[in-house]
Amino acid sequence: MSKVSIIGASNTKFGAFVKKNRETGEITDTKSYYDLLVEAGKGAIADAGLEPKDIDGIWIGSCSPAKFINQEHIGPLGLEVAPDDFRLIPTTRTEGACASSSLAVYNALYGIESGRFSRVLVIGVEKMNMLNTKDMTHTLACCSHWPTEGVSGMTFPMLFAEYAKGYQKHYNLTPDELRKMFAHISAFCYKNALENPLAHFGKGSPQDKLGLQTAEAILNLPDTGKGSNPMVAPPLRLHDCSLVTDGAAALVLTTTNEAKSISNKVVEIAGIGQATERLQEKVRPNMHELIAGKVAVQRSFDEAGFTINDLDFAEVHDCFTINQILCTEALGLSEDGRGGWDYIDGRYTPEDTCPINLSGGLKAKGHPVGATGASMHALAYKQLVGEPIGLAPKKGTPETGVVFNVGGSAATNCVTTLRRIK
Numbered sequence: 055m056s057k058v059s060i061i062g063a064s065n066t067k068f069g070a071f072v073k074k075n076r077e078t079g080e081i082t083d084t085k086s087y088y089d090l091l092v093e094a095g096k097g098a099i100a101d102a103g104l105e106p107k108d109i110d111g112i113w114i115g116s117c118s119p120a121k122f123i124n125q126e127h128i129g130p131l132g133l134e135v136a137p138d139d140f141r142l143i144p145t146t147r148t149e150g151a152c153a154s155s156s157l158a159v160y161n162a163l164y165g166i167e168s169g170r171f172s173r174v175l176v177i178g179v180e181k182m183n184m185l186n187t188k189d190m191t192h193t194l195a196c197c198s199h200w201p202t203e204g205v206s207g208m209t210f211p212m213l214f215a216e217y218a219k220g221y222q223k224h225y226n227l228t229p230d231e232l233r234k235m236f237a238h239i240s241a242f243c244y245k246n247a248l249e250n251p252l253a254h255f256g257k258g259s260p261q262d263k264l265g266l267q268t269a270e271a272i273l274n275l276p277d278t279g280k281g282s283n284p285m286v287a288p289p290l291r292l293h294d295c296s297l298v299t300d301g302a303a304a305l306v307l308t309t310t311n312e313a314k315s316i317s318n319k320v321v322e323i324a325g326i327g328q329a330t331e332r333l334q335e336k337v338r339p340n341m342h343e344l345i346a347g348k349v350a351v352q353r354s355f356d357e358a359g360f361t362i363n364d365l366d367f368a369e370v371h372d373c374f375t376i377n378q379i380l381c382t383e384a385l386g387l388s389e390d391g392r393g394g395w396d397y398i399d400g401r402y403t404p405e406d407t408c409p410i411n412l413s414g415g416l417k418a419k420g421h422p423v424g425a426t427g428a429s430m431h432a433l434a435y436k437q438l439v440g441e442p443i444g445l446a447p448k449k450g451t452p453e454t455g456v457v458f459n460v461g462g463s464a465a466t467n468c469v470t471t472l473r474r475i476k
């Protein structure tokens with residue numbers, strides 16, 4: 055059985071594509087979900103050097119479009135990428151919270167491996183900014199275990215605050231030590247994103263204007279007022295939270311055998327791993343590590359025949375700064391309990407043997423939840439074919455990379471190990 059490869063990718067600009075009337079609260083769309091989906095889909099097909107008629111299946115990952123923009127039944131929207139050519143094509147929509155479009159990659163891969171599909175378009179898309187903060191927060195909370203979490207007011211910052219508290223307790227960290235670790239990580243992501251032209255918080259953004267590319271600058275911010283770093287869900291503050299973003303990304307997949315004959319830019323999915331944790335946080339064995347995430351990593355590495363030492367860069371799911379630490383440890387880049395200290399020590403920059411989140415991550419590139427997995431794969435693909443969008447590893451064009459995308463409160467864990475073939 056041939057493995058599956060990526061032969062084209064595209065990522066829209068990420069941002070908040072709305073106009074908000076502060077007096078009335080009215081929100082006007084300036085770039086719709088539909089436009090973002092079509093732009094990403096067209097872009098990936100063009101990047102692959104194919105025509106829409108070459109595609110025989112579409113998978114779309116989206117987290118909660120019904121609540122964000124009143125749109126359900128997403129599969130058929132894929133046809134709008136090329137209405138004449140795509141009419142009557144099979145389509146599937148996948149949902150796994152913030153890992154929705156990594157699940158689209160996962161399922162499309164099986165579609166190709168089975169022999170039923172030969173060239174597939176995968177799209178991830180989300181439009182989060184049509185809702186005010188309260189309704190957006192409620193929508194995301196629907197990805198928690200509603201009867202025990204969402205219903206009692208648990209938000210996503212609160213759910214990841216439980217991991218932050220669990221980590222702090224297990225490793226006996228002082229509040230100042232934890233805060234310093236988090237500040238280093240957000241500054242690290244803000245700095246990387248300045249080079250990413252597609253980033254939500256790139257050049258000219260609020261964090262750029264405030265000069266938040268050092269931990270010291272973040273630690274010096276006041277607790278309240280304009281330009282502050284208020285507590286959102288203790289111990290997580292504003293600058294520990296990922297952004298509320300609109301955007302889409304897409305990929306074209308085919309068998310590696312076919313990819314080699316039709317493309318000069320082939321990145322193989324060398325290994326793919328998925329592992330699911332129980333949805334309720336309270337029933338998990340501990341809250342200081344990503345137990346299922348570690349299993350997903352191992353499954354992906356085993357299939358690829360890789361160890362972490364074989365990898366040239368990683369894109370990890372920093373939905374909150376604590377999760378960047380947990381992902382770094384789950385990958386085996388940092389020893390358990392050392393992740394935060396390693397960031398303080400200046401590791402994982404472009405100069406490192408395995409840089410992390412060169413894109414700026416979810417913290418600064420942005421986190422349009424259902425689009426994030428596809429976006430991580432798209433930017434990793436561009437990195438591996440020597441067309442980086444933003445920063446690249448200093449040691450030269452990478453040959454291998456890993457994408458670690460997490461859905462919900464680390465319940466759905468998807469890890470893809472990638473290798474450039476040509």
Ligand code: COA
Binds near residue numbers: 286292
């Ligand atoms: N990080 C840094 N700055 C942020 C930010 C974030 N996550 N969110 C908003 N800001 C900034 C804005 O740019 C704005 O700056 P300005 O006053 O200089 O223009 C200011 O903070 C207020 O913006 P606003 O949009 O009113 O913030 P908000 O209160 O509506 O949202 C959060 C802040 C933290 C609630 C929101 O960003 C959030 O919920 N993030 C997490 C999203 C999430 O849970 N995703 C799923 C993860 S699993």
